[in-house]
Amino acid sequence: xxxxxxxxxxxxxxxxxxxxxxxxxxxxxxxxxxxxxxxxxxxxxxxxxxxxxxxxxxxxxxxxxxxxxxxxxxxxxxxxxxxxxxxxxxxxxxxxxxxxxxxxxxxxxxxxxxxx
Amino acid sequence: xxxxxxxxxxxxxxxxxxxxxxxxxxxxxxxxxxxxxxxxxxxxxxxxxxxxxxxxxxxxxxxxxxxxxxxxxxxxxxxxxxxxxxxxxxxxxxxxxxxxxxxxxxxxxx
Numbered sequence: 001x002x003x004x005x006x007x008x009x010x011x012x013x014x015x016x017x018x019x020x021x022x023x024x025x026x027x028x029x030x031x032x033x034x035x036x037x038x039x040x041x042x043x044x045x046x047x048x049x050x051x052x053x054x055x056x057x058x059x060x061x062x063x064x065x066x067x068x069x070x071x072x073x074x075x076x077x078x079x080x081x082x083x084x085x086x087x088x089x090x091x092x093x094x095x096x097x098x099x100x101x102x103x104x105x106x107x108x109x110x111x112x113x114x115x116x
Numbered sequence: 117x118x119x120x121x122x123x124x125x126x127x128x129x130x131x132x133x134x135x136x137x138x139x140x141x142x143x144x145x146x147x148x149x150x151x152x153x154x155x156x157x158x159x160x161x162x163x164x165x166x167x168x169x170x171x172x173x174x175x176x177x178x179x180x181x182x183x184x185x186x187x188x189x190x191x192x193x194x195x196x197x198x199x200x201x202x203x204x205x206x207x208x209x210x211x212x213x214x215x216x217x218x219x220x221x222x223x224x225x226x
Contacts, residue, residue, distance in 0.1 A: 040218065041201070041218050041219055042216065042218050043203070043216040045213050045214070048213075056213060090159055090160070104152075104162040104165065104205075105162070105214060106162070107159035107160050107161070108159060109158070109159050110158075
């Protein structure tokens with residue numbers, strides 16, 4: 001059973017397009033996250049939702065908009081894609097708090113976005 | 117200064133060897149510490165949490181030094197399957213955010 005799933009796995013698109021990435025977790029976790037991992041391999045937090053409420057909103061362009069219809073889903077919509085948006089985007093989830101006494105976060109398989 | 121810094125490596129070691137590496141963190145109030153493992157083109161996976169007194173999980177030993185603000189990971193009796201990038205992860209108290217290092221690459225050769 002997949003714990004954290006993302007679709008699509010690969011996304012190739014032209015500059016200026018709008019695209020969405022979907023994430024679902026079946027772990028019963030309260031908190032979900034979006035991370036960006038660039039070519040230098042740094043994982044940077046973008047957003048986090050706890051029970052559908054936005055709790056982390058890092059400095060990302062407002063072309064990126066997360067949406068959490070329920071606590072098991074967190075989608076990411078990106079408007080007017082730019083070359084610099086090319087990266088791997090990981091969704092993650094965790095129990096009630098980010099670190100929760102050592103439980104850590106569970107990551108989805110990633111979405112590899114390439115903007116041409 | 118980056119929040120979490122790691123030696124990128126690579127550490128190339130023969131099977132059966134012991135390899136160890138550190139990571140330093142800048143926020144002295146950090147409270148939770150982890151090592152994650154990331155295989156090529158895969159997602160990060162939690163390897164182990166790091167506790168104040170140090171802890172072991174099989175061939176893996178993690179240590180925390182709060183005074184010098186670093187954590188370490190030691191892998192004994194390396195296996196080919198240990199080849200991966202090891203990410204040092206730190207979280208300040210009461211915060212949902214995890215700060216990731218850029219990773220230390222370990223390659224175990226036959």
